[in-house]
Amino acid sequence: MCVKQVPDTTEVKIDEKTNTLIREGVPSILNPFDQFALEEAIRVKKVSESKIPHSFIAQQGHNFLCDKKENDEIVVVSMGPSQTRNALMKCLALGADKAVLLSDRVFAGSDTFATSYTLALGIRKIGEFDIIFCGQQAIDGDTAQVGPELANNLGIPQVTYVEKVEKIEGRKLVAYSQTDEGYRITEAKMPVLLTGTPPTSFEPKNPPIRSIMTAKKKPFVVWCANDLKGEKGRYGLNGSPTQVIKVYPPPVREKGVMITDTPEIASKKLVGMLVENKIIK
Amino acid sequence: MLRESVRGFCEKKIAPVAFEMEKTKEIPIEIVKGMAELGLLGCTASLDYGGSDLDAVSAGIIAEELGKTDPTGSIPVFYLVQAAWGHVLNKYGTDDAKKEIFPKVTKGKWFLGIATTESDAGSDIGATRTKIEKQGDEYVVNGEKMYISGVKEAVKHGGGHVTLARQTHKLGTRGMTMFYLPLNSKGITPTYMDDLGREGISCGGFSIENVKIPKHYIIGEENKGFYIVHEGYEFARGLIAVICAASALKSLENGIKYIKERKCFGVSIGKFEEIQFRLSEHYTRLNMLKEFAYKSLWLYDREKEGKTSRFEVSKNIAMAKMFASDWACNAINDVMQWQGAFGYSRECPDQAAWRAVRSFALAEGSKEIMKIIVARELLGKEFIAYK
Numbered sequence: 001m002c003v004k005q006v007p008d009t010t011e012v013k014i015d016e017k018t019n020t021l022i023r024e025g026v027p028s029i030l031n032p033f034d035q036f037a038l039e040e041a042i043r044v045k046k047v048s049e050s051k052i053p054h055s056f057i058a059q060q061g062h063n064f065l066c067d068k069k070e071n072d073e074i075v076v077v078s079m080g081p082s083q084t085r086n087a088l089m090k091c092l093a094l095g096a097d098k099a100v101l102l103s104d105r106v107f108a109g110s111d112t113f114a115t116s117y118t119l120a121l122g123i124r125k126i127g128e129f130d131i132i133f134c135g136q137q138a139i140d141g142d143t144a145q146v147g148p149e150l151a152n153n154l155g156i157p158q159v160t161y162v163e164k165v166e167k168i169e170g171r172k173l174v175a176y177s178q179t180d181e182g183y184r185i186t187e188a189k190m191p192v193l194l195t196g197t198p199p200t201s202f203e204p205k206n207p208p209i210r211s212i213m214t215a216k217k218k219p220f221v222v223w224c225a226n227d228l229k230g231e232k233g234r235y236g237l238n239g240s241p242t243q244v245i246k247v248y249p250p251p252v253r254e255k256g257v258m259i260t261d262t263p264e265i266a267s268k269k270l271v272g273m274l275v276e277n278k279i280i281k
Numbered sequence: 282m283l284r285e286s287v288r289g290f291c292e293k294k295i296a297p298v299a300f301e302m303e304k305t306k307e308i309p310i311e312i313v314k315g316m317a318e319l320g321l322l323g324c325t326a327s328l329d330y331g332g333s334d335l336d337a338v339s340a341g342i343i344a345e346e347l348g349k350t351d352p353t354g355s356i357p358v359f360y361l362v363q364a365a366w367g368h369v370l371n372k373y374g375t376d377d378a379k380k381e382i383f384p385k386v387t388k389g390k391w392f393l394g395i396a397t398t399e400s401d402a403g404s405d406i407g408a409t410r411t412k413i414e415k416q417g418d419e420y421v422v423n424g425e426k427m428y429i430s431g432v433k434e435a436v437k438h439g440g441g442h443v444t445l446a447r448q449t450h451k452l453g454t455r456g457m458t459m460f461y462l463p464l465n466s467k468g469i470t471p472t473y474m475d476d477l478g479r480e481g482i483s484c485g486g487f488s489i490e491n492v493k494i495p496k497h498y499i500i501g502e503e504n505k506g507f508y509i510v511h512e513g514y515e516f517a518r519g520l521i522a523v524i525c526a527a528s529a530l531k532s533l534e535n536g537i538k539y540i541k542e543r544k545c546f547g548v549s550i551g552k553f554e555e556i557q558f559r560l561s562e563h564y565t566r567l568n569m570l571k572e573f574a575y576k577s578l579w580l581y582d583r584e585k586e587g588k589t590s591r592f593e594v595s596k597n598i599a600m601a602k603m604f605a606s607d608w609a610c611n612a613i614n615d616v617m618q619w620q621g622a623f624g625y626s627r628e629c630p631d632q633a634a635w636r637a638v639r640s641f642a643l644a645e646g647s648k649e650i651m652k653i654i655v656a657r658e659l660l661g662k663e664f665i666a667y668k
Contacts, residue, residue, distance in 0.1 A: 029285075090282050203293075206286040209320030209333040209343075 001041050001076040001096060001133045002119055002150065003034040005087035006140040014247050030087040033135025035094070035204045037196030038076065041133045042095040044165050045072050072130075073097045077122050079107055079115055085220075092215035093207035100126060104224040109237030112141075116149035118235060121228040123154065131173070132193040136161060147195035154193065159186045161197040284342050290319050291350035299351040300630050302481030307433075308359055317389030321347075321360055325368035325516075330383035332367065336585075337516060337578040340364045344520040345571070348527030352630035354637025355481025357524045358430055358644075359392075365517035365645075366395045366443045370461065373501035373509055378461055381497075382440075391440030394431040395517075395645075396462065396487075397510060399424070403643075404650045405667075406445065406507065407454045411489060413446035415503075420494040422446055422462065425486065430644075432471050432485030435464040443513065445506050452504060459506035461498040468492040478636025515598045517645040519581060522574035522601040525638050526567045529609035532631045533563055536616035543619075556619060563612035570601070570608055577601040592658055599646075599654035606642035610635055 008029040013022045049072060076091040078084050079102040088099040102122045110118065123132065132154070137144035144160075151158035159175045166185070167174040177184040178197050207215075225235055233239060257273070259266045274280045294315050302308065316322050321343055326332025335343075344364070347357045363386060370393070371379065385391035402408035411424025424446060435441055441463035449456030464471065469492060473485040501509045537560070540551035550556055577597040583589045613635040617624030624631060642648050657665055 086282065090285075093282060093286075204289075206289040206319060207282070208318060209283060209286070209324055209335065209339075210328065211320075212283050212286060213333050213335070214328070 001034075001038055001074055001091070002123075002146070003038065003076055003078045003087055003091055003135070004031045004138045004140075004146075005029070005078065005080055005084045006031045006138050014249060016248075028083065028086065030090050030204075031135050031138045031140075032204055033137055033139070033196060033198065035090075035135075036198035036202050037133040037135045037194070038074075038091055038094055038096065039205060040162075040165060040196055041074050041131070044131070044168070045074055045095075048072055048168065075100060075126050075129075077102065077119060077126065079103070079110070079118050079122070082222075088220065089212075089215055090207060092218045092220070093211040094205060095211070096218075098219045099221070101220070101222045102224075102228070103222055104235075106225045106232065106235045109240060110235070111240035111242045112143050112145040112149055113241055114234060114236060114239035116146050116153050117230065117239060118228065119146070119150050120153035121230045122223060123150075125223065125228060128191075130190045130192075131165075132156070132191070134193065134195045136195045136197045144195070147193060151193035154191075156191045156193055157188050158193040158195070159188050160195045162194045163197055163199055165194070283339055284346060286319065287321070287343050287346040290315060291346050295347070295350045295356060299353060299356065300633065302351075302353045302355050303627070303633055304480075306480050307483075308355055308481045312356065313359075313389040316356075316360070317387060320387070322389050323363050323367040323383055323386040323393060325364050326371045326379070326383040326387060330371070330379045331387035332371065332383060335364070337368075337519060337581040338575060340368075340516075341520055341523045341575055341578045344523045345527040348524035349531045351481075352528070352531070352634040352637070353481050354479045354524070354528065354634065354640070357528075357637075358479055358482050359434075361517055361520040361524065362395055362430055363393045365520060366393055366513050368516050369443060369459075369509060369513040370500060372512070373459070374461070375497040375499070377497040378500075382461065386440065390438065392431045392434040392438060393440055394429060394435060394442040395513060396426040396429045396442035396444045398426060398428045400427045403428075404647050406457075406510070409445060409447050409457065411444070411446040412450075413448050413458050413460065413494070415448075418496055420460065420496070420499070422460075422489050422492045422494055425488045427486035428474070428484060429486055430479075430482055430484055432464065432487060433473060433483030436469075436471050439463075439465060441466075443500060445510055448506075449504050454507040456504050457506040457510075458503045459500040459509050460494055461500060462489070462492065462494065466492045466494075477639065478633060479640060480633070511595070514645050515595060516581060518598045518602040518651075519574060519578040521641045521645055522570060522577065522598075522605040525605035525609035525641055526571035526574060528634050528638050529563070529612040530567050530571070532613040532616045532634050533560065533567070535631055536560065536619050539616075540619050550619065559615050563608075563615060566604075566608050567612060570605055573597075574601040574605070595654055596658040599651040602641075602646065603648055603651040603655065606638055606640075606648065609638040609641075613638065 005028045007026040009026055015022050074096045075098045076088055076096040077100040078088055082103055084101055088101055092099055100122060102118055107118055134147035148158055161177040162175045163178050164176045165173055166176055171190045172187055174187050175194060259269050295312060298309055320333045324333045324335045325340060328334050344361055347360050351357060386393045397406060399410060413420050413422045441461055444462040445457055445459050448458040468490040469487050471485055471487045473483060476484040540556055541549055543550050580589055580594045580597050584594045613631050616631050623629050
């Protein structure tokens with residue numbers, strides 16, 4: 001499970017002199033897309049650990065089929081500065097089993113290419129896996145590139161915009177993805193990478209206090225660049241083919257006009273305004 | 282993360298409905314369930330019994346968020362008594378009692394309160410008249426308790442109160458025993474009273490007539506209740522100091538918004554020095570209070586680790602609570618004043634907050650008792666006037 005710690009707002013102010021985001025005074029949170037993906041991973045794990053037979057689960061409307069598995073683990077991994085520990089601790093409190101923080105000064109300035117390279121090294125070092133979950137995108141960069149690039153780096157298939165893992169049978173899974181037209185149902189062989197897209201009804205959970213306390217006892221490791229044994233030129237700024245030239249907010253749109261009246265009067269007012277503004281004759 | 286989690290719950294679930302408790306006179310069941318799911322109820326109980334094994338500082342963080350969110354003060358009280366007295370039950374209660382009580386308390390099914398006050402015994406606990414007698418393998422209790430929080434909750438939903446009674450009369454305060462008293466016991470007759478504030482949680486009393494208590498409900502050693510009870514009081518006092526600061530700081534936030542917007546004689550009233558000076562003083566005092574309250578809770582935790590003395594904790598906790606209610610009341614009173622006639626109306630959340638924090642000059646030890654404790658530690662026990 002890959003996660004990112006992001007500023008707690010989608011309206012971070014921009015320093016016009018340096019073209020960088022002003023993060024002072026903005027608290028950091030676990031990227032909400034990642035939290036959704038994690039909660040889906042936890043759901044999948046719980047069902048896969050369930051000792052309830054498949055047929056019973058289907059009858060009870062659990063709407064999820066899965067081969068019974070035990071000893072599955074959710075390992076959550078993130079690349080970032082030491083403060084990223086907070087986001088990882090939240091993942092542990094939500095139900096992840098282990099956390100790995102990839103943290104080194106040489107990782108600073110990574111674009112999505114260098115980030116996915118570094119994450120792939122970390123994941124390989126962790127060991128074998130069935131599913132890699134990522135959020136669709138991070139709310140600070142909004143690129144939605146790290147997941148797909150990571151799948152490429154790991155040489156595994158990917159299913160993007162997944163709202164739900166529907167079924168796991170043997171080494172295959174079936175995922176429901178959101179599309180503009182509706183849902184896309186994809187069957188994929190494991191190991192596979194999924195990027196999660198929450199439904200509109202999704203509300204991130206607050207971890208219970210008990211889980212917050214027990215999370216402190218779960219394994220948490222920090223790996224630096226030397227631990228990953230990658231190519232130094234591919235880390236951080238040096239390994240990033242893209243660079244941010246300028247960051248600027250989109251132009252502010254003028255406030256719209258709300259016409260509140262009966263449909264007949266409102267439509268007349270609307271036509272009058274369109275004529276007045278020479279949009280129609 | 283603890284604060285983030287509690288704040289998320291407070292903002293989403295409690296804030297939209299908290300002020301309605303002024304009219305409904307009870308904490309919505311969905312809030313109780315939500316508090317249980319999040320692990321706020323009986324949070325100081327051990328993990329083995331369904332609690333979260335929280336220390337005093339962590340319990341204070343929860344109290345602060347609740348105090349900031351609920352202007353009626355009902356949910357903070359509902360929380361704090363269960364945190365503080367859950368701590369006492371967890372530390373001194375029998376394994377059987379904890380297995381029976383905590384799973385229900387932490388799931389929000391039972392209420393766990395504290396019942397020491399009587400009509401003639403408040404600050405002077407030594408004047409307690411309720412008696413507990415050993416009869417064979419069980420105990421029999423007779424007496425009466427008054428001004429107790431959560432009587433209706435325990436009678437209606439189940440649960441009971443950590444209670445203090447006199448066991449060996451000739452030993453005075455050294456002859457008191459603490460025990461758990463289920464309020465649905467045969468021989469309990471509850472009464473209810475109308476408090477000035479904290480509308481969402483009941484206040485009442487109950488008479489106790491030949492109520493039988495099993496042995497495993499005894500908390501700590503017999504005749505040691507007077508000592509044990511102070512550990513619960515001190516935990517609760519630290520939490521109360523945090524709640525007073527949080528509630529009044531929230532009122533100041535309301536006040537700041539108001540005085541920036543409200544114009545008088547053509548200018549925002551926030552430009553008047555009369556208001557500015559009061560705002561600055563209240564803000565400073567309340568932050569000092571909050572910081573000191575956390576220090577006192579931290580000392581409480583340090584004492585458990587054997588790193589400070591019991592009396593140092595008592596002194597600091599008393600210092601934290603001594604002015605908590607007064608300072609909070611004064612700040613909220615000024616916020617009400619700034620808002621003019623609206624501040625005096627039932628529509629204003631700040632007046633509910635004022636009525637709530639006013640109670641804390643009395644609850645869990647009056648401010649006068651706090652002064653006596655501090656003086657006792659400074660001058661020595663030989664200067665206690667009433668001994």
